[in-house]
Amino acid sequence: MQSDSTLMSASLTSPQSDVYCDLLIIGSGAGGLSAAVTAAHLGLKVIVLEKSPLLGGTTAWSGGWMWIPRNPLAQEAGIIEDIDKPLSYLRHELGDHFNEALILSFLENAPRMVAFFRSHTALRFIDGNAIPDFHGNTPDAGTGGRSVCAATFDGRLLGRHIRTLKPQLPETTLAGMGIASGDVRHFLDATHSIRAFSYVTRLVLRYWRDRLLYRRGMRLVNGNALVAALMKSALDKGVELHTNSPATQLLRAHGRVCGAKVTTPEGGQSTIHASHGVVLACGGFPHDTERKRALLPHAPTGHEHWSAAPRSNTGDGLRLGEVVGATVADDLEQAAALAPVSLVPRSDGSTIYFPHLIDRAKPGLIAVTAHGKRFANEADSYHDVMQALLRATPPGEPPRAWLICDHAFIRRYGLGAVKPAPIPLGSWVRKGYLKRGLTLNSLAQACHIDAATLQATVARYNDMARCGRDLDFKKGDVPYNRIQGDISAGHPNPCMAPLQQGPYYAIQIVMGSLGTFAGLKVNHNAQALDAAGQIIDGLYAAGNDMTSIMGGHYPSGGITLGPAMTFGFVAAQHAAGQAPQ
Secondary structure: OOOOOOOOOOOOOOOOOEEEEOEEEEOOOHHHHHHHHHHHHOOOOEEEEOOOOOEOHHHHHOOOEEEOOOOHHHHHOOOOOOOHHHHHHHHHHHHHHOOHHHHHHHHHHHHHHHHHHHHHOOOOEEEOOOOOOOOOOOOOOOOOOOEEEEOOEEHHHHHHHHHHEOOOOHHHOEOOEOOOHHHHHHHHOOOOOHHHHHHHHHHHHHHHHHHHHHOOOOEEOHHHHHHHHHHHHHHHOOOEEEOOOOEEEEEEEOOEEEEEEEEOOOOOEEEEEEOOOEEEOOOOOOOOHHHHHHHOOOOOOOOOOEEOOOOOOOOHHHHHHHHOOEOEOOOOOOOEEEEEEEEEEOOOOOEEEEEOOOHHHOOOEEEEOOOOOEOOOOOOOHHHHHHHHHHHOOOOOOOEEEEEEEHHHHHHHOEOOEOOOOOOOHHHHHHOOOEEEOOHHHHHHHHOOOHHHHHHHHHHHHHHHHHOOOOOOOOOOOHHHHHHOOHHHOOOOOOOOOOOOOOEEEEEEEEEEEEEOOOEOEOOOOEEEEOOOOEEEEEEEOHHHEOOOOOOOOOOOOOOHHHHHHHHHHHHHHHOOOOOO
16 A cells, blocks of 8 residues: 555654644644645645544544535435525424524535545545435435435555555444445345345455455445545645644634644644644534533433444543633534434443444334333434433433344344344353343343333234334334335335244443534634634634534434534635635
8 A cells, every 4th residue: 555645744743843834733633634624725734633542532432424405416316405494404303403503514615625536635435315314204305415424444545554544333334344334234134145145245355365465355335435535635735634743722813713732742742833723623512511410401421322423532622722812602402413322341341332323223122111111213313212211210210221022033134233144142141241031021030110001012013013013103104114114015104014933132321422512602603702702813623622512402414514514614714814715
């Protein structure tokens, strides 16, 4: 593997204590790298600081999907809609948290962002033209054409620099092999279809060939592909990417943010002067105990929330911004992008937090509280399911629930970190992560669920599943539910099937998130604002360091990465003194 790009200059490792650039980016997720690539394209000298040993932040672990209404790929496919449609959808969804200036900036610049990266960088996209918005009953909800995802990326193009790309979370892969969204159906059908078996065999053989040659898979997918393509683009444009380099203080002169102090990889100190300003993109506060305690009511000590975001996301950007007068939003509908997570034990004694994003909608699964009752439409979005759990949890009880399925379900679809057949599941039972019972009664005892209520819940659900109608929570009624289900299973409702073949299985889910929504307040140019709403000159925020433009609501998949990429793009153009093109 060869590359003519240089990952790092000697600027932070040389004896000199002062380094100069035009724009300094703190954080290496989608928001930070989007800003870096855009600024470098516009002629600025750019430095990116990452405190971790690896680049990519939460983005590298994500699905890589971006909500971009009116994007070029949709338009090329003939899906044409006026800006008023997504504007109306968001106006209905966000209610009192609708900020027209921010929303219009996003809706106008997001398609331009995609066009820019398609034309000038190594990043390529696949369309999400069949992916609907979460809430199909809201006026002007989209049934498709509002999503894009990073296309697969050949990791060999990064040369030696791939060693600094954060790999996917192992538990979300198949023995280390990343699975793209378009691959999932082939893997599920591999034991039933010659075509799917052939497709999967080619991917597996390629992966193990790469492991032999390069010690890792080189077919990068999802958020890992997004970061890799942005890294390649940044390197090609001369951006300096520095790992193990945490920023410790912002510099301010004559009322303007103009750089930062940084701890170098060797433990020394350096001062970076940035003539055009600083972009904070450190990934929000998912592992900042004090901030969680202050902003998440379900985490009164800050410890009752388990985020699937990297542990290095500890609110650094928010604290850096606050010291120079920036303000963190405390009035959102919800301060985090909630998601059900399960606590997965590792062999080294550590625990990772697995986000349940796909399994809940498949036919043959229900979610129940410890009292044995369903509490939500399991096929709704991860955020909606956890909001429902919060509402269903009595005061004084921790908000926890169980995902329950039968043997046929777990062997076909898997559950959480448990993979489908033919991969064995016994080790997960022995670890205690997966509970098993030959009958519903024995499963209830293993999980400390009220057995009589659980049996009644399953009986009622099975009757509804056979008819294909969820009279209690309307599972399968909206397009988002159905696309997450399994049409090929042949049930009247693609999200419902009876639980009837023991043994039965359960995994406990707890309150978690994919990241946080509450960040620094900004204007339509991604410029940070102080408590009086005044611009802090030279300071920008992007990604989860910027308060979500959705006001703590979650109207569609990709409403984190879409705005992150877009406002990184916008911030860079403003810092360069250029209007969006």
